[in-house]
Amino acid sequence: MKKLGRKFLETLPAILLFAGLIVVWELATTVFGVREYLLPGPATVLEAMFSGEINWAGHIWVTGLAIFGAFIIAAVSGVLLGTLIAWSSVLGRALMPFLVFVNTLPKVAVAPLFLLWLGYGIVPNMMIGALIGFFPVVINTAVGLSQIDDDMVDLGRVFNAPKWKVFAKIRIPNAYPYILSALKVTATAAVVGAIVGEFVASQNGLGYVIITSQSSMNTPLAFGALIWISILGLVLFGAVAVLSRVLAPWAEGREQ
Amino acid sequence: MTGRAKMDMRLARQSIELDRVGMTYETGSGPVEALRDITLSVREGEFVSLVGPSGCGKSTLLRVVAGLRPMTSGSVVVDGAPVVRPIPKVGMVFQAAVLLKWRTVLDNVLLPAELAGLRPARYRERAHELLKLTGLEDFAGKRPSELSGGMQQRVSLCRALLLDPPLLLMDEPFGALDAMTRDEMNLELLRVWGEAGAGAGERKTILFVTHSIPEAVFLSDRIVVMSPRPGRIAGIFDVALPRPRTVETRATAEFGQYSLDIYDLLTGRQSNTPAMAGRRAPA
Numbered sequence: 001m002k003k004l005g006r007k008f009l010e011t012l013p014a015i016l017l018f019a020g021l022i023v024v025w026e027l028a029t030t031v032f033g034v035r036e037y038l039l040p041g042p043a044t045v046l047e048a049m050f051s052g053e054i055n056w057a058g059h060i061w062v063t064g065l066a067i068f069g070a071f072i073i074a075a076v077s078g079v080l081l082g083t084l085i086a087w088s089s090v091l092g093r094a095l096m097p098f099l100v101f102v103n104t105l106p107k108v109a110v111a112p113l114f115l116l117w118l119g120y121g122i123v124p125n126m127m128i129g130a131l132i133g134f135f136p137v138v139i140n141t142a143v144g145l146s147q148i149d150d151d152m153v154d155l156g157r158v159f160n161a162p163k164w165k166v167f168a169k170i171r172i173p174n175a176y177p178y179i180l181s182a183l184k185v186t187a188t189a190a191v192v193g194a195i196v197g198e199f200v201a202s203q204n205g206l207g208y209v210i211i212t213s214q215s216s217m218n219t220p221l222a223f224g225a226l227i228w229i230s231i232l233g234l235v236l237f238g239a240v241a242v243l244s245r246v247l248a249p250w251a252e253g254r255e256q
Numbered sequence: 257m258t259g260r261a262k263m264d265m266r267l268a269r270q271s272i273e274l275d276r277v278g279m280t281y282e283t284g285s286g287p288v289e290a291l292r293d294i295t296l297s298v299r300e301g302e303f304v305s306l307v308g309p310s311g312c313g314k315s316t317l318l319r320v321v322a323g324l325r326p327m328t329s330g331s332v333v334v335d336g337a338p339v340v341r342p343i344p345k346v347g348m349v350f351q352a353a354v355l356l357k358w359r360t361v362l363d364n365v366l367l368p369a370e371l372a373g374l375r376p377a378r379y380r381e382r383a384h385e386l387l388k389l390t391g392l393e394d395f396a397g398k399r400p401s402e403l404s405g406g407m408q409q410r411v412s413l414c415r416a417l418l419l420d421p422p423l424l425l426m427d428e429p430f431g432a433l434d435a436m437t438r439d440e441m442n443l444e445l446l447r448v449w450g451e452a453g454a455g456a457g458e459r460k461t462i463l464f465v466t467h468s469i470p471e472a473v474f475l476s477d478r479i480v481v482m483s484p485r486p487g488r489i490a491g492i493f494d495v496a497l498p499r500p501r502t503v504e505t506r507a508t509a510e511f512g513q514y515s516l517d518i519y520d521l522l523t524g525r526q527s528n529t530p531a532m533a534g535r536r537a538p539a
């Protein structure tokens with residue numbers, strides 16, 4: 001109980017600032033009469049977020065799925081590639097230049113090609129999100145697996161442990177904090193990728209809502225979609241944060 | 257004499273033979289000669305301590321013996337076999353505790369069993385016993401970050417002892433302990449070593465690094481004094497104090513004399529008391 005109270009006090013400044021901004025926003029639209037198609041007030045946006053005008057649940061589902069899929073693909077392929085690079089220096093030397101090249105591509109610009117190759121729908125959007133998000137995971141996994149005390153490596157050698165066991169029991173847990181901090185970046189990148197995909201071409205999803213409401217000047221709807229997107233992003237980010245508490249409490253554990 | 261011959265036959269087991277061992281680290285700023293011309297033989301069941309100033313190569317020597325770092329010249333033979341890779345059946349206590357921070361104390365102690373492909377469940381009881389022996393029974397479920405430096409060292413000692421290895425390489429295992437706990441741990445170590453056992457054959461072989469001269473005198477059969485840059489053997493002392501050694505041992509005149517002699521050799525001080533220890537140059 002006491003802990004909860006302290007948590008509340010700690011977050012109070014952020015809550016106050018947030019509430020203050022919303023009030024200023026509302027006042028700006030009502031008192032100064034900013035027109036709705038330029039900047040709808042928070043009340044209008046809230047109304048739009050739940051209006052029956054469009055099928056919100058459907059759009060949220062489609063975009064949520066694209067984001068989640070992008071995240072999973074990026075995480076799994078990133079960890080695998082990173083592990084391969086750390087496992088074998090030959091593989092590392094073969095893969096790294098290629099990966100660096102892929103990373104220097106403006107990935108958003110690749111979106112139309114993905115649509116061309118993969119057709120319309122949710123899959124290309126996932127792939128774009130995965131493409132944007134996977135590089136930090138590869139790098140952090142490889143670095144986390146190699147950034148290890150000489151003594152810790154020696155510990156494995158003293159017991160003549162096979163390489164895979166040293167990876168499983170020592171190197172991989174040692175890399176958790178690195179991997180998890182990359183996954184936080186990936187969570188955000190997955191959102192960007194999914195939305196970009198929907199911008200380029202799609203009949204569904206929150207990105208599609210933004211594009212269509214922009215052309216019909218229905219700005220409250222665009223704002224509503226924007227906020228739904230950030231809620232999806234926050235949920236994913238929060239899930240990663242929880243995961244890192246569970247998997248790597250020692251890295252977070254500096255709180256106490 | 258027959259007893260002696262018998263011992264030599266067993267010498268092939270956990271004995272250590274260092275022959276003109278040299279070791280040079282290649283660093284970015286050029287080579288660092290850590291060891292030069294180290295010749296030493298440790299008999300099976302013998303307790304040998306290494307003392308010497310910081311940076312004289314004690315940790316390096318342990319690593320070379322363990323096969324964790326290659327020597328650059330000379331040869332090391334352990335258990336009758338030349339050391340070319342990490343040697344088996346060794347318990348190693350690193351100078352830093354090197355605990356896995358994501359594991360509980362108990363799971364850290366059980367790590368050797370897991371790494372060696374043994375069933376950790378079968379070693380739980382022994383792990384608990386070792387933790388109790390080192391006064392850590394209440395910390396089995398804690399994480400290393402919740403322990404003091406001295407407690408972490410004791411966990412790493414338990415880990416080294418888990419599989420009951422016949423050879424122990426220990427790098428200042430009690431460096432971070434208070435004097436009283438240290439004395440207690442010294443006695444425990446002698447018990448684990450097998451001081452009370454019938455003969456050397458039942459004892460472990462221990463190579464022990466310490467900065468504390470009294471600790472070395474209290475524990476050892478022999479003490480190797482090293483001099484720095486590059487690390488060489490300055491002298492070897494036979495410690496003829498009777499065993500089993502007890503708290504009273506520390507209060508004897510002989511104990512003090514040994515300590516003084518080693519101190520003199522380490523510091524180059526001219527002693528005005530006649531040396532009583534059987535000091536001899538490296539063989």
Ligand SMILES: Nc1ncnc2c1ncn2[C@@H]1O[C@H](COP(=O)(O)OP(=O)(O)OP(=O)(O)O)[C@@H](O)[C@H]1O
Pocket residue numbers: 281282283288289290309310311312313314315316317351
């Ligand atoms: N990994 C390394 N790379 C390069 N040089 C090293 C390395 N480890 C040790 N050295 C050098 O080798 C020499 C001996 O080091 P070592 O750690 O063996 O000394 P030590 O006797 O254990 O010292 P201490 O009592 O402080 O632990 C030192 O000069 C040190 O700088």
Ligand SMILES: [Mg+2]
Pocket residue numbers: 314315316351427
């Ligand atoms: Mg050292």
